[in-house]
Amino acid sequence: MSAVLADRARPAPARGAVPARTALVLLGTGVVGGAFLRLLDTPAAAPLRLVGVADSRRQCTDAACLAGRGLRERLQAEGEARDDAVLLAALDASGAADKAIVDATASTALAAQHPRWLARGYRVVTANKTLAGGELAGWRALQAALAGGARYGDAATVGAGLPVLSTLRRLRACGDRLLKLEGVFSGSLSWLFNSYDGRRPFSALLREARAGGYAEPDPRCDLSGADVARKLLILARAAGFAPDCDEVDVQGLVPAPLRALDAEAFLARMQELDAPLAARHAAAASRGCVLRFLARLDADGRARVGLTEVPATHPAARLDGTDNLFVLTTTRYRAQPLVIQGPGAGPEVTAQALLGDVLALGDPIAAERRT
Ligand SMILES: NC(=O)c1ccc[n+]([C@@H]2O[C@H](COP(=O)([O-])OP(=O)(O)OC[C@H]3O[C@@H](n4cnc5c(N)ncnc54)[C@H](OP(=O)(O)O)[C@@H]3O)[C@@H](O)[C@H]2O)c1
Structure with missing residues (x-):
């Protein structure tokens, strides 16, 4: 001992x-x-x-x-x-x-x-x-x-302890103003869309994520976007804005008919997510883009969370595994944004x-x- x-x-x-x-x-x-x-x-x-x-x-x-x-x-x-x-x-x-x-x-x-x-x-x-x-x-x-x-x-x-809040506060204390914040704030949604290439159904990936412990037992906790929205609110408030919960535009991935089901019934109907996501994936690919579940805050404090097409040159397109990503564009990090990336979940x-x-x-x- x-x-x-x-x-x-x-x-x-x-x-x-x-x-x-x-x-x-x-x-x-x-x-x-x-x-x-x-x-x-x-x-x-x-x-x-x-x-x-x-x-x-x-x-x-x-x-x-x-x-x-x-x-x-x-x-x-x-x-x-x-x-x-x-x-x-x-x-x-x-x-x-x-x-x-x-x-x-x-x-x-x-x-x-x-x-x-x-x-x-x-x-x-x-x-x-x-x-x-x-x-x-x-x-x-x-x-x-x-x-x-x-x-x-x-x-x-x-x-999960990546130096995001501390960096944001430090920049703000120095008089640097946030112009744009963009990123992937969920380890499970990061893994799901880093892995999804349209060949396997999205619901099969969800099952794998649950089995591997990257997703909550009820995957709607991740897919709803609510957890990402909370993180975006925390960051927005640390950046000097004061949005309320209902001011975040959250475009979750759970269609209305699947929201009220109990967890077991949802798991049995998860394949209903497959066709709409396959269509969005194909449309993005036809424009040379990939899908990522992004959180965004603009210079006026407008906050949005949802699935977004990003080009291959976007830092989110190059993510791996369950990594989180925070891209901060500020008055002094304007030409080249400040990027913080790494494991954003895990005990x-x-x-x-x-x-x-x-x-x-x-x-x-x-x-x-x-x-
Ligand atoms: N897991 C991650 O990787 C991760 C990463 C970043 C942040 N977080 C956050 O960390 C927190 C914990 O996550 P977790 O994954 O450890 O959850 P978890 O495994 O579900 O554990 C939650 C714990 O909280 C206890 N609890 C609930 N209400 C309580 C109360 N009133 N008083 C005392 N204990 C209470 C639960 O007790 P019972 O067992 O009796 O219900 C359980 O021990 C969450 O807010 C989560 O969002 C998690």
Whole structure:
């Protein structure tokens, strides 16, 4: 067992002992939360002490329950009923200088608590997009909390930690203005259209994507474009615009008759997507273009998400696998846009983005450098 693992297992420090620099609570132990727990057992997490973990139904703040491996299983077996107040009390009792809440869920109800937690002095680090990429009122509440000096780590919400939000904010702080943002913001939609050449039916690719874990169990989560629209909203707001959800023009790929079906019925009828997409593919190919599921923001803040024909020279046409792409044209990157590309999904990189934010927000020197 590593020294760090032992630290995670250690009960709260005795009075007079040096406490961990940052105490943290983890919300969500799924794909991303599970990867985050594994990272806590690495030397990089040495300044951190886990004092609470929760999934949607159970939680644990007890040192013996939090100790060592198999935490997710112990949570099920020994966990107590969910109560945010108990998790916050564990942070307060930790004696740590910094207290962080890591949100690795997709819960709208939890995200709505972020401003309140920030106002109470906790750091919040999140992979959950539903606040910053949700209703404008929620985003404004978040901005109000941040205006009071609170610190929010959101690198994991877009591009799974690719340096997109940080770059956009840095450019803006330097007075550089976004003229156009364009890209592929979904790993699954990237893979689907990078792979689709019209020879195999689109529904066969969807089945392969589900089997390979590149698509959600219900592929409509990806195909609707809603997740991409949330990311575009987060980026648009970081760029200085304030669009509301209904101002994003989302052209999803799920035809109306398939939207209300339950997941199983949709899976049984997925081949209804094949003919329309084959026709669009053939039309694009006849013009020397390929199809990509693009998100776009223009200089006036107009946001659009949908399937687009792009020429072979477009950076999106050259994407591979599940890569994400962000092409930023700004007043100073005008002749040649700034391009950020790389894995935009996956538990390890997303968990690493969370860890990076927890470490940076808890580091007084790094925090000083950012202000
Ligand atoms: N997977 C990726 O590659 C990726 C990349 C970037 C961002 N993200 C984002 O990261 C977040 C998590 O994704 P995931 O793939 O890890 O999802 P997941 O596997 O479905 O896990 C979600 C976790 O959240 C828990 N949860 C739900 N409501 C909760 C509540 N009220 N309190 C505490 N825990 C709660 C769930 O508990 P139960 O098991 O009890 O339901 C589960 O443990 C999402 O917002 C997602 O959009 C994911």
